Amino acid sequence: MNKFISVNDVPDLAAMLNLVQDIKKDPFSKKKLGENKTLGLIFFNPSLRTRLSTQRAAINLGMNVMVMNVGTEGWALEFEDGAVMNGTKAEHVKEAAAVMSQYCDIIGLRSFPELKDRETDYSEKVFNKFVQYCTVPVVSLESATLHPLQSFADLLTIHEHKKKARPKVVLAWAPHVRALPQAVPNSFAQWMCAADVDFTIAHPEGMELDEKFTGGATIMHNLQEALLDADFVYVKNWSSYKDYGTPLLNADDWLLTEEKMKTTGQGYIMHCLPVRRNVELSDELLDGPRSLVIKQAENRMYTAQAVLQSILEELHANPNPLLWSERISSFYD
Amino acid sequence: MNKFISVNDVPDLAAMLNLVQDIKKDPFSKKKLGENKTLGLIFFNPSLRTRLSTQRAAINLGMNVMVMNVGTEGWALEFEDGAVMNGTKAEHVKEAAAVMSQYCDIIGLRSFPELKDRETDYSEKVFNKFVQYCTVPVVSLESATLHPLQSFADLLTIHEHKKKARPKVVLAWAPHVRALPQAVPNSFAQWMCAADVDFTIAHPEGMELDEKFTGGATIMHNLQEALLDADFVYVKNWSSYKDYGTPLLNADDWLLTEEKMKTTGQGYIMHCLPVRRNVELSDELLDGPRSLVIKQAENRMYTAQAVLQSILEELHANPNPLLWSERISSFYD
Amino acid sequence: MNKFISVNDVPDLAAMLNLVQDIKKDPFSKKKLGENKTLGLIFFNPSLRTRLSTQRAAINLGMNVMVMNVGTEGWALEFEDGAVMNGTKAEHVKEAAAVMSQYCDIIGLRSFPELKDRETDYSEKVFNKFVQYCTVPVVSLESATLHPLQSFADLLTIHEHKKKARPKVVLAWAPHVRALPQAVPNSFAQWMCAADVDFTIAHPEGMELDEKFTGGATIMHNLQEALLDADFVYVKNWSSYKDYGTPLLNADDWLLTEEKMKTTGQGYIMHCLPVRRNVELSDELLDGPRSLVIKQAENRMYTAQAVLQSILEELHANPNPLLWSERISSFYD
Numbered sequence: 001m002n003k004f005i006s007v008n009d010v011p012d013l014a015a016m017l018n019l020v021q022d023i024k025k026d027p028f029s030k031k032k033l034g035e036n037k038t039l040g041l042i043f044f045n046p047s048l049r050t051r052l053s054t055q056r057a058a059i060n061l062g063m064n065v066m067v068m069n070v071g072t073e074g075w076a077l078e079f080e081d082g083a084v085m086n087g088t089k090a091e092h093v094k095e096a097a098a099v100m101s102q103y104c105d106i107i108g109l110r111s112f113p114e115l116k117d118r119e120t121d122y123s124e125k126v127f128n129k130f131v132q133y134c135t136v137p138v139v140s141l142e143s144a145t146l147h148p149l150q151s152f153a154d155l156l157t158i159h160e161h162k163k164k165a166r167p168k169v170v171l172a173w174a175p176h177v178r179a180l181p182q183a184v185p186n187s188f189a190q191w192m193c194a195a196d197v198d199f200t201i202a203h204p205e206g207m208e209l210d211e212k213f214t215g216g217a218t219i220m221h222n223l224q225e226a227l228l229d230a231d232f233v234y235v236k237n238w239s240s241y242k243d244y245g246t247p248l249l250n251a252d253d254w255l256l257t258e259e260k261m262k263t264t265g266q267g268y269i270m271h272c273l274p275v276r277r278n279v280e281l282s283d284e285l286l287d288g289p290r291s292l293v294i295k296q297a298e299n300r301m302y303t304a305q306a307v308l309q310s311i312l313e314e315l316h317a318n319p320n321p322l323l324w325s326e327r328i329s330s331f332y333d
Numbered sequence: 334m335n336k337f338i339s340v341n342d343v344p345d346l347a348a349m350l351n352l353v354q355d356i357k358k359d360p361f362s363k364k365k366l367g368e369n370k371t372l373g374l375i376f377f378n379p380s381l382r383t384r385l386s387t388q389r390a391a392i393n394l395g396m397n398v399m400v401m402n403v404g405t406e407g408w409a410l411e412f413e414d415g416a417v418m419n420g421t422k423a424e425h426v427k428e429a430a431a432v433m434s435q436y437c438d439i440i441g442l443r444s445f446p447e448l449k450d451r452e453t454d455y456s457e458k459v460f461n462k463f464v465q466y467c468t469v470p471v472v473s474l475e476s477a478t479l480h481p482l483q484s485f486a487d488l489l490t491i492h493e494h495k496k497k498a499r500p501k502v503v504l505a506w507a508p509h510v511r512a513l514p515q516a517v518p519n520s521f522a523q524w525m526c527a528a529d530v531d532f533t534i535a536h537p538e539g540m541e542l543d544e545k546f547t548g549g550a551t552i553m554h555n556l557q558e559a560l561l562d563a564d565f566v567y568v569k570n571w572s573s574y575k576d577y578g579t580p581l582l583n584a585d586d587w588l589l590t591e592e593k594m595k596t597t598g599q600g601y602i603m604h605c606l607p608v609r610r611n612v613e614l615s616d617e618l619l620d621g622p623r624s625l626v627i628k629q630a631e632n633r634m635y636t637a638q639a640v641l642q643s644i645l646e647e648l649h650a651n652p653n654p655l656l657w658s659e660r661i662s663s664f665y666d
Numbered sequence: 667m668n669k670f671i672s673v674n675d676v677p678d679l680a681a682m683l684n685l686v687q688d689i690k691k692d693p694f695s696k697k698k699l700g701e702n703k704t705l706g707l708i709f710f711n712p713s714l715r716t717r718l719s720t721q722r723a724a725i726n727l728g729m730n731v732m733v734m735n736v737g738t739e740g741w742a743l744e745f746e747d748g749a750v751m752n753g754t755k756a757e758h759v760k761e762a763a764a765v766m767s768q769y770c771d772i773i774g775l776r777s778f779p780e781l782k783d784r785e786t787d788y789s790e791k792v793f794n795k796f797v798q799y800c801t802v803p804v805v806s807l808e809s810a811t812l813h814p815l816q817s818f819a820d821l822l823t824i825h826e827h828k829k830k831a832r833p834k835v836v837l838a839w840a841p842h843v844r845a846l847p848q849a850v851p852n853s854f855a856q857w858m859c860a861a862d863v864d865f866t867i868a869h870p871e872g873m874e875l876d877e878k879f880t881g882g883a884t885i886m887h888n889l890q891e892a893l894l895d896a897d898f899v900y901v902k903n904w905s906s907y908k909d910y911g912t913p914l915l916n917a918d919d920w921l922l923t924e925e926k927m928k929t930t931g932q933g934y935i936m937h938c939l940p941v942r943r944n945v946e947l948s949d950e951l952l953d954g955p956r957s958l959v960i961k962q963a964e965n966r967m968y969t970a971q972a973v974l975q976s977i978l979e980e981l982h983a984n985p986n987p988l989l990w991s992e993r994i995s996s997f998y999d
Contacts, residue, residue: 028369036694038722046408048429052399052436056371059397064725066718075712075940084944086843091940094952095959096714099939102964103718177419273432274408274424278417286427293428298435361702379741381762385732385769389704392730510752606765607741607757611750619760626761631768 001310004139005131006146006187007194016152017159020299020306027060027305033312034063040104041067041141044126045112049273050141050149053300054108060305061312066104079129093126097133106137106311113144113181115245121145122210137311139304145210147183149307150272151191153299157292158197158232160299161268166198167231170267172223173203174280175254176237179247184272185238186213193217202226204248210241223254230267232292235281257282261290268292334643337472338464339479339520340527349485350492353632353639360393360638366645367396373437374400374474377459378445382606383474383482386633387441393638394645399437412462426459430466439470439644446477446514448578454478455543470644472637478543480516482640483605484524486632490625491530491565493632494601499529500564503600505556506536507613508587509570512580517605518571519546526550535559537581543574556587563600565625568614590615594623601625667976670805671797672812672853673860682818683825686965686972693726693971699978700729706770707733707807710792711778715939716807716815719966720774726971727978732770745795759792763799772803772977779810779847781911787811788876803977805970811876813849815973816938817857819965823958824863824898826965827934832864833897836933838889839869840946841920842903845913850938851904852879859883868892870914876907889920896933898958901947923948927956934958 003009010016023030039058041051046069055065070077077096078089085092100107109130113121127143140148158169169192171185185201186209192199193216200218201209208219220226227233235256240246255278261267269281269291277283285291336342343349356363372391374384379402388398403410410429411422418425433440442463446454460476473481491502502525504518518534519542525532526549533551534542541552553559560566568589573579588611594600602614602624610616618624669675676682689696705724707717712735721731736743743762744755751758766773775796779787793809806814824835835858837851851867852875858865859882866884867875874885886892893899901922906912921944927933935947935957943949951957 036726038725040718048401048403048408048424049432052373052401052433055399056436059371060369066721068714068718070714075714078943082944082949085942086945090942091714092943095939095941095963098960099715099963100718102960103722103967273428275428276418276423277411277425278415279419283415294431294435297428297432301436381734381736381741381757382765385706385734385766388732389769392704393702606761608761609751609756610744610758611748612752616748627764627768630761630765634769 001307002137002314003131004148004307004311005127005143006140006148007151007191013155013195016306016310017156019309020156020302023305023309024302027302030309031060031062033309033316034058034061037105037312037315038064038066038103039106039108039308040100041065041108042100043067043069043110043141045110047110047141049297049300050110053297054141054149054304056301057304057308061308063308079126093129094133097130098135101135104136105315106139106308107134108139108141110141111143113183115179115181115239118241118244137315139307139311142183144181145183146187146190147272148187148191149300149304150184151187152303152307153296154188154234154270154272155191155195156299156303157270157296161292162231164231166196168198168200168229169232169234170226170230171199171201171234171236172226172256173207173254174235174237174256175251176247176276176280179239179245180237182209182238182241185209185236188234188236189213189217200226200230204251204254206242207238207240207248208242209238224260224263227260227267228263230264232268232270233261233264234270236272237280255279255282256285258284258288261285266290270296273297334640335470335647336464337481337640337644338476339473339481340484340524346488346528349639349643350489352642353489353635356638356642357635360635363642364393364395366642366649367391367394370438370645370648371397371399371436372439372441372641373433374398374441375433376400376402376443376474378443380443380474382630382633383443386630387472387474387482387637389634390637390641394641396641412459426462427466430463431468434468437469438648439472439641440467441472441474443474444476446516448512448514448572451574451577470648472640472644475516477514478516479520479523480605481520481524482633482637483517484520485636485640486629487521487567487603487605488524488528489632489636490603490629494625495564497564499531501531501533501562502565502567503559503563504532504534504567504569505559505589506540506587507568507570507589508584509580509609509613512572512578513570515542515571515574518542518569521567521569522546522550533559533563537584537587539575540571540573540581541575542571557593557596560593560600561596563597565601565603566594566597567603569605570613588612588615589618591617591621594618599623603629606630667973668803668980669797670814670973670977671809672806672814673817673857679821679861682972682976683822685975686822686968689971689975690968693968696975697726697728699975699982700724700727703771703978703981704730704732704769705772705774705974706766707731707774708766709733709735709776709807711776713776713807715963715966716776719963720805720807720815720970722967723970723974727974729974745792759795760799763796764801767801770802771981772805772974773800774805774807776807777809779849781845781847781905784907784910803981805973805977808849810847811849812853812856813938814853814857815966815970816850817853818969818973819962820854820900820936820938821857821861822965822969823936823962827958828897830897832862834864834866834895835898835900836892836896837865837867837900837902838892838922839873839920840901840903840922841917842913842942842946845905845911846903848875848904848907851875851902854900854902855879855883866892866896870917870920872908873904873906873914874908875904890926890929893926893933894929896930898934898936899927899930900936902938903946921945921948922951924950924954927951932956936962939963
């Protein structure tokens with residue numbers, strides 16, 4: 001694997017699931033693999049779970065980690081080609097990405113959408129520009145439209161808890177107090193459609209996701225009907241894709257409760273966290289025995305480790321007669 | 334040791350002092366102990382000495398360290414049970430603590446008091462809620478009411494410099510320009526009362542500390558009388574416990590000077606730092622030969638190392654037939 | 667080497683260039699040298715390249731690194747002797763520097779000028795006070811008036827690309843939208859004057875640098891004339907030294923373009939980054955084959971490694987019969 005930006009970068013999902021289960025049994029067995037390799041984690045937006053889980057994953061592999069919070073520690077970047085940079089932006093992404101590639105063997109990058117202009121966000125302008133000028137493998141720590149490390153952990157959690165070969169998985173829209181990106185639900189849908197599950201998305205009318213990620217899913221607008229016989233219910237808010245970035249407020253009837261879960265046949269509850277208790281999900285569900293949310297978070301570490309291990313193996317397999325510095329420069333040639 | 338939140342977590346003070354003196358002689362002798370173990374340092378409030386000394390202590394033990402400044406890098410946490418989270422708080426401590434426990438083997442936590450409501454601060458609500466939902470050992474990096482890593486370093490410094498078996502130690506209130514927590518003096522009093530010293534607290538009337546920490550101490554309101562024959566003078570400001578959080582201003586006569594120290598019989602000067610020069614203590618004392626303030630700071634590293642070593646030894650002693658991930662989840666069961 | 671604050675700390679430039687070229691061939695050959703040594707990187711001002719390159723250099727040497735952003739993570743320091751600290755400054759540099767020296771084996775420090783009072787900045791008050799109270803070797807990560815790690819990387823880049831024994835190097839002033847320090851051009855001039863190059867500085871009248879750094883350079887006010895037959899053109903903005911801290915605005919005719927470079931005989935383009943595209947330098951030059959800017963950035967890592975290696979070797983050579991803690995305290999005795 002030479003990058004991890006969406007499910008499409010995974011050549012074989014089943015093999016990846018096997019790999020991560022081996023890693024869970026012995027997380028430190030590949031510490032030689034990361035020796036003398038450094039992971040740079042670049043955050044244009046804040047992070048808790050993703051930062052700590054990915055950092056720990058790299059540590060388990062024997063890598064060193066350098067964390068850079070660009071917002072607070074760095075400076076504003078210019079992304080436009082040909083810009084006359086006489087404003088507040090101090091550096092062009094061309095230099096920033098190329099320079100960071102000199103110091104890191106793998107770069108993890110987080111860049112949220114602005115939720116103002118759909119075309120800009122969905123072109124993944126910031127993320128793609130950065131990747132374009134990086135000369136080392138890039139791992140998405142959540143981009144404007146996708147969050148593949150989260151979805152991989154979600155798939156693993158389902159894989160570990162499913163009681164039938166092809167479980168019913170429901171992605172259930174939930175209320176929230178502010179406008180959230182579509183990255184998590186887009187990505188979850190993309191991974192579920194790639195995996196062998198019976199996949200339903202339940203959301204209020206008008207909250208459709210981009211069809212490019214939901215092909216193969218059953219779409220329903222009645223939450224209670226969607227939940228029938230569900231094995232896994234993945235709860236998540238998102239703002240509108242159609243009326244781009246607008247939050248749907250006053251939708252309290254979409255709060256998921258124990259009462260609504262009764263028709264699911266003991267379905268598990270999932271959420272990517274952070275979760276707004278008693279707004280998205282009731283306390284009773286989150287604190288109850290069928291909540292998988294902490295296990296999902298734990299799996300973030302092991303799935304990130306599987307991704308980094310796969311990339312490190314490719315870096316090692318690529319024979320390197322050149323100087324280390326020259327190898328990096330020619331990685332994408 | 335499976336946590337370090339107050340002096341009560343130390344089963345044997347004399348044994349701990351012996352351990353830290355062994356560590357000082359050879360700080361790197363236990364590097365195998367921390368192998369594959371990660372310390373998470375979580376700061377709700379900023380830190381310099383505590384962060385660097387604890388980070389270095391962990392490094393000396395072969396641990397990896399992940400630092401998270403929650404204020405600037407993370408988000409506001411909810412601490413109320415049953416809250417409907419429709420405000421600005423993005424995550425409940427239940428999830429935050431449980432999730433961080435997945436990625437760390439030991440967690441260090443700093444959380445200052447708000448100095449608004451005494452009951453809230455003295456119930457250690459933030460700290461205790463966090464510990465409650467952590468599933469790994471927790472080390473206090475200073476809580477609302479105590480700072481045990483500082484006090485341990487203070488005790489070691491006294492132990493190393495005392496010239497008689499039972500030295501006279503004076504905790505002397507000092508002026509400051511703003512309202513400070515009582516955590517350092519509370520904790521120092523608690524440790525001095527647990528150790529074998531002749532302990533006096535000198536403060537202006539009305540600046541009494543919580544009696545639960547000062548039992549066994551002699552309380553005096555005349556600084557000069559208190560200093561008589563003192564072997565160690567620990568200088569520290571705190572705001573009022575009675576009139577909670579109110580600073581005592583215009584108390585310049587409590588500034589400690591060489592002149593006032595004359596009756597002490599060459600007593601040593603101590604301060605936890607940062608110190609306001611010529612407000613709390615005069616330059617001549619801080620720059621003079623009897624100042625131990627830099628040695629106290631140095632001892633922060635070795636005492637933190639003794640605490641982490643004791644916790645690591647318990648983690649290793651605890652036989653672990655389960656998967657690593659399962660052991661963590663069951664640590665407090 | 668026991669500090670690295672200017673070119674004057676390098677006993678033999680040619681030997682240092684040889685060392686760094688050995689390092690580039692095998693960056694991990696000295697990993698034992700940094701074992702059990704910790705580098706503290708203290709930033710009073712933000713950093714991207716310097717932080718990441720120096721951190722990676724230390725990692726390559728087997729060191730541990732602790733990064734402290736004093737602005738956002740710490741507190742304001744007092745630098746005046748004898749100050750009555752009743753204002754907003756929470757700690758005196760005397761304590762801060764002495765304390766950090768307890769936890770680190772080498773300290774890297776960044777402190778920008780205020781560009782308000784020339785005498786204050788050019789006395790390097792902040793930097794020198796810090797160094798004065800440090801008890802371990804200090805590496806400048808850019809001070810008010812110099813940036814030696816940058817200049818060393820610049821010299822290496824010239825050394826690697828020169829086609830004649832004594833190349834012509836031109837430092838060309840360039841426009842910018844705000845007032846920048848003189849640290850990079852001062853330092854570049856100091857290193858070029860110490861090395862064996864034909865060195866010209868081109869700037870608008872009134873933008874003279876401090877003569878103490880430019881002795882030996884040819885000064886010209888006509889950019890086009892200065893560029894004639896240049897082998898290397900180092901582009902950089904700075905604010906006025908004479909009319910201290912004032913930026914020279916509306917000087918678009920100093921923007922460097924392909925057209926202006928025609929008389930140089932295929933001269934290379936250099937810049938320390940970050941660069942304002944199409945304000946300082948045109949896109950065509952930055953994206954063209956003669957741009958060395960990314961190679962300069964890469965060389966930052968290797969030159970920092972040479973500096974750290976030289977300091978580590980001195981730390982090891984200095985026999986140490988004392989306790990580790992005592993050795994540190996006595997380093998500058």
